[in-house]
Amino acid sequence: MKYTCLNPIASVGLDQFTEGYEKTEKMEDADAVLVRSAAMHDLELPDGLYAVARAGAGVNNIPLDKCAEKGIVVFNTPGANANGVKELVIAGMLLASRDIIGGVEWAKSEAGSEDIAKKAEKEKKKFAGCELMGKKLGIIGLGAIGIQVANVAECLGMDVYGYDPYISVDAAWKLSKGVKHIKDVDDIYRTCDYITIHVPLLDSTRKMINQDAIDLMKENVVILNFARDMLVDEEAVVKALKEGKVKKYVCDFPNTTTAGVENAIIIPHLGASTAESEDNCAKMAVQELMEYLEKGNIINSVNYPNCSLGECTHANRIAINHRNVKNMLGQFTDIFATSDINIANMVNKSKGDYAYSLFDLDSVASEEVLDKIRAVEGVLRVRVIK
Ligand SMILES: NC(=O)C1=CN([C@@H]2O[C@H](COP(=O)(O)OP(=O)(O)OC[C@H]3O[C@@H](n4cnc5c(N)ncnc54)[C@H](O)[C@@H]3O)[C@@H](O)[C@H]2O)C=CC1
Numbered sequence: 001m002k003y004t005c006l007n008p009i010a011s012v013g014l015d016q017f018t019e020g021y022e023k024t025e026k027m028e029d030a031d032a033v034l035v036r037s038a039a040m041h042d043l044e045l046p047d048g049l050y051a052v053a054r055a056g057a058g059v060n061n062i063p064l065d066k067c068a069e070k071g072i073v074v075f076n077t078p079g080a081n082a083n084g085v086k087e088l089v090i091a092g093m094l095l096a097s098r099d100i101i102g103g104v105e106w107a108k109s110e111a112g113s114e115d116i117a118k119k120a121e122k123e124k125k126k127f128a129g130c131e132l133m134g135k136k137l138g139i140i141g142l143g144a145i146g147i148q149v150a151n152v153a154e155c156l157g158m159d160v161y162g163y164d165p166y167i168s169v170d171a172a173w174k175l176s177k178g179v180k181h182i183k184d185v186d187d188i189y190r191t192c193d194y195i196t197i198h199v200p201l202l203d204s205t206r207k208m209i210n211q212d213a214i215d216l217m218k219e220n221v222v223i224l225n226f227a228r229d230m231l232v233d234e235e236a237v238v239k240a241l242k243e244g245k246v247k248k249y250v251c252d253f254p255n256t257t258t259a260g261v262e263n264a265i266i267i268p269h270l271g272a273s274t275a276e277s278e279d280n281c282a283k284m285a286v287q288e289l290m291e292y293l294e295k296g297n298i299i300n301s302v303n304y305p306n307c308s309l310g311e312c313t314h315a316n317r318i319a320i321n322h323r324n325v326k327n328m329l330g331q332f333t334d335i336f337a338t339s340d341i342n343i344a345n346m347v348n349k350s351k352g353d354y355a356y357s358l359f360d361l362d363s364v365a366s367e368e369v370l371d372k373i374r375a376v377e378g379v380l381r382v383r384v385i386k
């Protein structure tokens with residue numbers, strides 16, 4: 001099996017590939033791709049490619065449907081970099097509250113000045129700020145990152161408001177009970193002194209924080225965006241920064257709209273750039289790929305359902321990527337039955353428009369049988385795992 005990396009991937013992850021895996025620089029030769037933020041939308045997807053693993057959370061750089069149509073399963077690594085992002089969000093709140101950046105710049109500009117200590121005592125009032133304790137923090141999106149930000153902000157003495165209409169049961173269990181449950185996002189905009197967004201970039205979330213949202217916000221609000229720049233109408237934010245309505249905009253995604261704007265604190269996408277997050281993501285991504293390539297089991301896919309039959313202890317395992325339409329399973333089982341093949345174990349799961357079936361068989365399906373399955377309308381890929 002061959003894999004290629006479209007971004008640098010931590011070696012502690014790649015080292016997990018066992019004998020039989022080989023790195024290639026050529027995507028057209030690869031069975032699997034590992035990627036971080038590299039844009040894949042315009043890349044040609046080779047016919048031999050089985051899987052893409054995003055060592056990270058956001059998958060807006062990957063053409064999910066185009067991959068699904070070719071039977072390419074796309075994975076991400078949920079939560080693996082959440083702590084790294086959480087810590088930078090807290091740093092962002094502190095940078096927005098205390099003029100640490102201004103103060104440090106001042107000290108640099110006075111390097112070599114004999115009376116710097118005396119001057120500092122005189123100048124420091126320029127860099128004074130406010131504390132986080134007692135302030136209201138609104139969190140939009142209570143997934144892996146949002147929860148961690150909520151819980152730590154509470155420990156810092158902030159009054160935390162959380163909004164996520166799709167929160168998972170697991171996530172809800174992890175959330176501190178002190179976090180106020182907000183059902184209308186406008187209440188976050190109206191109430192909070194700090195607002196941080198942690199949702200995926202989807203058509204439904206694009207420019208979620210827009211002029212209307214800003215109009216509802218309090219004077220001097222701080223907006224933090226460590227999720228994706230396109231979630232925010234940044235032209236509206238820049239206008240609000242200039243008018244003084246928004247005190248600071250802290251964003252992890254530099255672009256020509258915000259870089260260099262006064263009171264915009266722009267960070268070069270460093271949220272997950274820690275040794276720990278990079279290692280966690282790389283390890284999880286490689287495990288997911290190996291599990292899929294070797295056993296056909298899907299864990300943490302974003303375009304196909306999670307689906308597993310564990311180890312295969314039978315004669316043959318066949319994996320079928322297909323559309324989520326009626327009677328696919330009926331047609332597959334019919335083909336096995338009429339070919340005198342007993343199904344020892346099977347699973348079929350769907351996610352949106354796509355589905356996946358795994359069959360463990362008591363005898364080996366011939367090429368003829370596999371061709372019959374391939375010919376079923378709606379089948380996107382058939383793979384012999386064992
Ligand atoms: N700056 C960086 O380096 C990083 C940025 N990210 C970005 O942060 C995003 C979130 O990451 P995670 O928390 O790990 O993802 P996650 O998938 O664990 O959480 C996302 C949450 O957003 C919620 N959500 C979806 N639509 C919503 C809506 N309209 N309103 C409110 N909530 C909504 C979901 O229910 C889910 O709970 C990623 O999609 C990615 O774009 C993630 C990791 C690193």
Ligand SMILES: O=C(O)CCC(=O)C(=O)O
Nearest residue numbers: 036037056057058272273
């Ligand atoms: O790999 C990275 O550094 C980017 C992390 C990120 O944005 C994500 O996981 O969504």
